Amino acid sequence: MKPLQDLGEKEFIKNYDPAIYERPNASVDTVIYTVFDRALHVLLVRRAEYPFKNMWSLVGGFIDIHRDSDLESTAKRKLYEKTGINTPYLEQYETIGSKTRDPRYWSITTVYFALLHHSKVSLRIGDDAVDIKWMRITNNSVPEVLAFDHTEILKSCCGRLRNKVLYTSLPLHLVGTTFTLVELQNVYEVLLDETLDAKSFRRRMLSAGVIEETGKMKLGSRRPAKLYRRVAGTNTHFFMRNIEASSY
Amino acid sequence: MKPLQDLGEKEFIKNYDPAIYERPNASVDTVIYTVFDRALHVLLVRRAEYPFKNMWSLVGGFIDIHRDSDLESTAKRKLYEKTGINTPYLEQYETIGSKTRDPRYWSITTVYFALLHHSKVSLRIGDDAVDIKWMRITNNSVPEVLAFDHTEILKSCCGRLRNKVLYTSLPLHLVGTTFTLVELQNVYEVLLDETLDAKSFRRRMLSAGVIEETGKMKLGSRRPAKLYRRVAGTNTHFFMRNIEASSY
DNA sequence: TCAATAGTGTCTCTCAGACAATATATC
DNA sequence: GATATATTGTCTGAGAGACACTATTGA
Numbered sequence: 001m002k003p004l005q006d007l008g009e010k011e012f013i014k015n016y017d018p019a020i021y022e023r024p025n026a027s028v029d030t031v032i033y034t035v036f037d038r039a040l041h042v043l044l045v046r047r048a049e050y051p052f053k054n055m056w057s058l059v060g061g062f063i064d065i066h067r068d069s070d071l072e073s074t075a076k077r078k079l080y081e082k083t084g085i086n087t088p089y090l091e092q093y094e095t096i097g098s099k100t101r102d103p104r105y106w107s108i109t110t111v112y113f114a115l116l117h118h119s120k121v122s123l124r125i126g127d128d129a130v131d132i133k134w135m136r137i138t139n140n141s142v143p144e145v146l147a148f149d150h151t152e153i154l155k156s157c158c159g160r161l162r163n164k165v166l167y168t169s170l171p172l173h174l175v176g177t178t179f180t181l182v183e184l185q186n187v188y189e190v191l192l193d194e195t196l197d198a199k200s201f202r203r204r205m206l207s208a209g210v211i212e213e214t215g216k217m218k219l220g221s222r223r224p225a226k227l228y229r230r231v232a233g234t235n236t237h238f239f240m241r242n243i244e245a246s247s248y
Numbered sequence: 249m250k251p252l253q254d255l256g257e258k259e260f261i262k263n264y265d266p267a268i269y270e271r272p273n274a275s276v277d278t279v280i281y282t283v284f285d286r287a288l289h290v291l292l293v294r295r296a297e298y299p300f301k302n303m304w305s306l307v308g309g310f311i312d313i314h315r316d317s318d319l320e321s322t323a324k325r326k327l328y329e330k331t332g333i334n335t336p337y338l339e340q341y342e343t344i345g346s347k348t349r350d351p352r353y354w355s356i357t358t359v360y361f362a363l364l365h366h367s368k369v370s371l372r373i374g375d376d377a378v379d380i381k382w383m384r385i386t387n388n389s390v391p392e393v394l395a396f397d398h399t400e401i402l403k404s405c406c407g408r409l410r411n412k413v414l415y416t417s418l419p420l421h422l423v424g425t426t427f428t429l430v431e432l433q434n435v436y437e438v439l440l441d442e443t444l445d446a447k448s449f450r451r452r453m454l455s456a457g458v459i460e461e462t463g464k465m466k467l468g469s470r471r472p473a474k475l476y477r478r479v480a481g482t483n484t485h486f487f488m489r490n491i492e493a494s495s496y
Numbered sequence: 497t498c499a500a501t502a503g504t505g506t507c508t509c510t511c512a513g514a515c516a517a518t519a520t521a522t523c
Numbered sequence: 524g525a526t527a528t529a530t531t532g533t534c535t536g537a538g539a540g541a542c543a544c545t546a547t548t549g550a
Contacts, residue, residue: 022313026272026345026356063345065270065354070346095343095358097274097311098318106313108274108356110343182502199504200539207538222501223547241489241511241538430529447531448512455511470528471520489538492512 024097024106028074029060029150031093031111031157032083034118035174035187040137041118042154043082044146045129051103052147054130058154060109061128075112082132084122089115089173093157101149109148113157115173139193165191169210169237172230180218180225181205192243208237272345272354276322277308277398279341279359279405280331282366283422283435288385289366290402291330292394293377299351300395302378306402308357309376323360330380332370337363337421341405349397357396361405363421387441413439417458417485420478428466428473429453440491456485 032043044056061078068074072090080086090112097108123132135144142154164170171187185201205211212231217224280291292304309326316322320338328334338360345356371380383392390402412418419435433449453459460479465472 023271024274024311024313026274063272063354063356065272065347069348071343071356092342094340095319097358099313100317106311108311108319108358110345110356110358180502197540197542198502199506199542202503204539219548222499222549223503225502239538240492244488244510244539428529445513445515446529447515447533450530452512467521470522470526471530473529487511489511492537 024108025062025102025104027060027062027107027109028071028078029058029109029111029153030075030079030090031113031154032059032079032088033113033115033161033174034121034134035171035190036118036134037136038186038190040158040190041134042137043123044133044135044144045082045126046131046133047147048128048130055147056133056135056144057147058111058150071110072112075110075114079114081126082124082129083116083120084124085116085120089170093160094153096149096153109153111153111157113161115170117174117176119176162191166242167239169205169208169239172210172236178214178216178218178227178229180227182225184211184228188243196243204239204243208239210234210237272356273310273350273352274356274358275308275310276319276326277306277357277359277401278323278327278338279361279402280307280327280336281361281363281409281422282369282382283419283438284366284382285384286434286438288406288438289382290385291371292381292383292392293330293374294379294381295395296376296378303395304381304383304392305395306359306398319358320360323358323362327362329374330372330377331364331368332372333364333368337418341408342401344397344401357401359401359405361409363418365422365424367424410439414490415487417453417456417487420458420484426462426464426466426475426477428475430473432459432476436491444491452487452491456487458482458485 034041034043043059045059046056047053059078059082061074063071063074064077068077071092075090076086079088079090091114093111093113095108095110097106099106101107101109118134125132135142137143137158142151142158145151146154161170165188171184171191174187175184181202182198184205185196185198188201189196210231211228214227214229216227218227282289282291291307293307294304295301307326307330309322311319311322312325316325319340323338324334327336327338339362341359341361343356343358345354347354349355349357366382373380383390385391385406390399390406393399394402409418413436419432419439422435423432429450430446432453433444433446436449437444458479459476462475462477464475466475
């Protein structure tokens with residue numbers, strides 16, 4: 001006869017009652033970025049309920065252990081509810097967990113950030129919010145006090161984004177499916193809050209092998225500009241050298 | 249009289265019963281790295297209980313909402329239990345959460361990695377393990393199947409470490425409090441699995457301003473070598489250019 | 497033809513790689 | 524002095540910045 005302390009794995013799991021331990025509450029928040037009007041914007045919702053009722057917060061919510069198969073599913077579900085977008089660029093940023101960040105309980109949130117082109121978005125308020133808006137972020141400062149620790153999270157996440165722009169092709173996800181190099185450069189400039197040299201910028205992007213000509217031109221300004229697209233199947237490019245931003 | 253649906257924040261929180269929602273179970277795992285015998289090593293413990301009883305796993309455990317004030321506290325507590333070290337270099341790597349990664353429940357784990365010099369460590373088995381060991385990692389391959397999804401986590405974490413070594417001064421946390429440049433170079437070489445040019449390496453490290461001479465020498469080989477230390481109060485240095493590893 | 501915007505030519509600078517050369521200890 | 528290890532000198536090359544220059548359109 002097996003001793004009690006060695007019931008075997010299946011038996012152990014069957015008898016395991018998770019409710020006997022007090023556990024933190026887990027949620028997911030996503031910093032949804034887009035660029036328009038020559039500025040970085042973040043999607044915020046105004047909370048419908050306590051705590052922090054009526055305050056603006058990041059887009060997020062609890063993990064629904066029946067609907068969500070993994071963490072990213074939670075992020076995508078909430079993001080889809082608010083924007084109607086299914087497959088944005090989504091990257092896990094960090095996880096914050098502490099006894100004090102939520103007045104109700106020991107709380108964990110895993111923060112993602114999403115990059116998307118605003119043209120694809122149709123904003124929906126949903127049932128956990130009373131309002132939704134794009135908040136303009138200027139000079140890396142967040143002009144509004146958000147619910148929970150979201151102000152802090154947003155600030156550090158913007159720092160991370162800004163930093164990654166120095167050595168990656170991430171901003172490709174903030175322009176449309178086709179774009180001119182000037183448009184792409186503008187996005188880089190907005191994120192870095194700094195003007196870039198056109199020649200260096202184009203050399204860098206074109207030699208990275210992440211974009212290709214569509215053969216079409218964008219008209220409407222003076223000289224028409226070549227339209228590019230992302231090369232299908234390429235991942236984010238990591239440059240060997242940073243953009244040497246003057247203010248760093 | 250206030251309507252029921254607007255009791256106010258304090259009242260709302262007082263009446264909030266977290267147990268009515270089914271929640272994921274949250275834990276923290278830490279990939280504890282050190283370098284000796286010209287190889288990267290990771291600390292593993294052999295699990296005392298189901299699930300995955302007797303299998304090797306990363307150092308980790310549940311968040312104790314009464315003892316741990318935040319996520320990093322959990323990581324530090326478990327790390328201290330196993331190594332006796334209080335203040336290693338600790339960096340959050342990623343958070344994995346899914347319905348399937350733990351056979352018992354929807355499970356989340358936040359993964360940290362720690363860098364330390366093995367001389368400071370005194371291994372202790374603790375009460376959730378039956379054994380503990382440094383596992384040698386060769387050529388970025390993990391030679392053992394670990395509990396849960398820890399094999400996968402360890403592999404990707406090693407990739408991240410290796411990558412960060414190309415553009416940061418992280419390996420400073422893998423050498424002793426004083427060290428020679430040759431020792432530091434050796435650690436870089438082990439992590440990158442590649443020999444580096446001494447002149448380039450020294451130029452890079454010395455111009456970064458993160459190390460300083462102690463004035464002492466390390467004897468014992470042929471020509472004595474200058475001993476350096478980390479400059480107090482400096483953070484990890486991010487180089488503007490990567491080490492141009494030949495195999496990438 | 498002019499103004500505006502797109503796009504190029506080309507010089508310099510910095511820092512990584514390559515590798516020969518030098519320095520300082522023990523034997 | 525021979526040898527092993529630490530450390531330096533210096534040339535080359537890639538890719539970033541600077542900036543003047545050319546190209547292509549609409550008005």
